[in-house]
Amino acid sequence: MRKFYVGIAALSTAVMLSLSPAQAQGTIKIGLIMSYSGQFADLGTMMDTAVKLYVKEHGDTIAGKKIEFIRKDSGAAGSAPDVAKRLAQELIVRDKVDIIAGFSLTPDAFATADVLNESKKAAVIMNAATATITTRSPFFVRTSLPLPAAMGSLATWATKNGIKQAYTMVTDYGPGIDSETAFHGAFKAGGGTIVGSVRFPVVSPDFSAFVQRAKDSKSEAIFIFVPGGTQPAALGKALAEHGITPKTTKILSSGELTNDEPLKSMGDAAEGIISGWHYSWTHKSANNEKFVKGFKEMLGGRNPDQFSVSAYDGMHVIYEALKKTNGNTDGVAFIAATKGLTWESPRGPVSIDPETRDIVQTIYLRRVEKVNGMLQNVEFDKLEKVKDPVKVVMKAEGKLNPDGTVKQ
């Protein structure tokens, strides 16, 4: 009998020994840091649903290894970026994740750069859109959008189409200032005049003072950037209420203002708003139709938005890079494998710039129009293969290292 017990013990030890390294080798852990709660909770919903959709469509094994997710809530982190940093540390040290992904907001991504540099783990930015984030660490790769690419394109288009004056309104934080700088730069370069500008706080229950300023400038055009979440609808309504509609003033904006919910809130007053952006669910392509259909099934009939498509493409980059490295998640090897990736996204053709690790994509110019009684963004022009203009300038001025990080 005693022999039997010893035998069992020996056997189970052997089984454990043989299993545990195999298991460690057999999984790839991805840590997702997103806003699942707070003012920007909806970004988390849209991004996470897209991640789940991608896994559902493409399976959860790559190179014989199972993909496993650990989700962390960065909360209302616009105000507390140190939360994202702490979460990244926890993910790497305690949960031993191989890759980090997500980043709903710019401050979260900035705060995490140091952690990546020390741990040499790769991170895929699925939303945070401030241009210079990718210059802070050679382990960042981005699948969303460097904002200046879209806002610069919009300004250039405006000046080419006879708009001479603009007043700009942006949210007072990284991406807002980025958008303002890009718009001002490209608009002036095209011969336009900026007649004034205003920045409003991230939390702002009433926009009437800012809207009144814009109105009093009597500018021919108004440019607007607001982050997703609660603000676009509130600002849209304030504009309509003060009689600023595309009928009286040209309204140029980023894509947030013309997502589904703000359009529903604004109603017909939104008809004619022009936006420069990388994605709308109405984009016409077979790829996108499939994506929209799959997404709607997963999220109770809601259409995907820019946050969803960026997260979906982020998963694509993770899967393709891991295929190339045969499951090796080492930061250096993984990032090398992402460089130059080119694919057909639901938003159109995209690629990862090998020099900056940032996405290169088509920027569409869209006008809000009524299609079958429903307000939608209708694409009417596009600029292809748009790179981040900020990093193009930085590179020309010799401020970038060969790995795309900023020289100290």
Added chain:
Amino acid sequence: MIAQHVSLLFDGFAYGMLLFVLSVGLSVTLGMMNFVNLAHGSFAMIGGYVTVTLMRNVGWSFFATLPVAFLAAAAASIVLERVLYRRMYRATDLDQSLLTIGIVFMSIAIAAYVFGTTQQPVQLPEYLRGRVIVGEFSFGVYRLFLTAAALVITGVMVAGLEYTRFGAQVRACVDNQRMARGLGLNVDRVFMITFALGSGLAGLGGALAIEVVGLDPNFGLAYLVFMLIVVAVGGLASIRGAFLTAALLGIIDILSKYYVPQVGSFILYLVMVGFLVWRPAGLFARR
């Protein structure tokens, strides 16, 4: 030029009215009953979701949903009052804060679970949108409506609390519970009704506010600071105080954001600090 200033003053006043409808219920529960009810915004959120759901899914008109928003928030508060709040009336401020902030977080999670994290767009009827133009002045229709609603609420509340038997009972119970009980008043019941009234007003305020500020699960927390400012600066227990303070703060906020947008959003807080240093009990405190 004059038209522009009039329009600014009006926007500020109307913004104040928005703050007022959101916080008048709090000046009942926190102000009169002395209960640190940080979950006030959550009751407001109930009203908001009731209005949105009835308008969108059942097709009710906006006006018809308002009483229901009031009643739904009041009903929810009676349940919470019976189960939780009444045990805490004599607890310390810290205990009350912890309980109610916990309720706020639970309400956020419940709303996100039931309604999703998305913004809830509402489309008001045509006659509540746009602007009316009077000579060279023009005013937002919804803001006029908000102002009217705030005036009606103030009138009804002041009349109800100061000139009715029930109002006298409420004041008696709040001022001296033991004496009121000794005189045969059912303090327990009066408190329950008063609390329901405050929460119902929150629900109504939430329903009225969503057109301007939008609605998502974070509503209960997002505007809490503004509600507390109005009640603290106005002086506890004063409906008229809350009204005047809200109007004053709204105008100051809008003017400062218009003229000095670089620091505009700080000025409201500076003014608050200044007022509280000058009159710690609030501008219109009775005691």
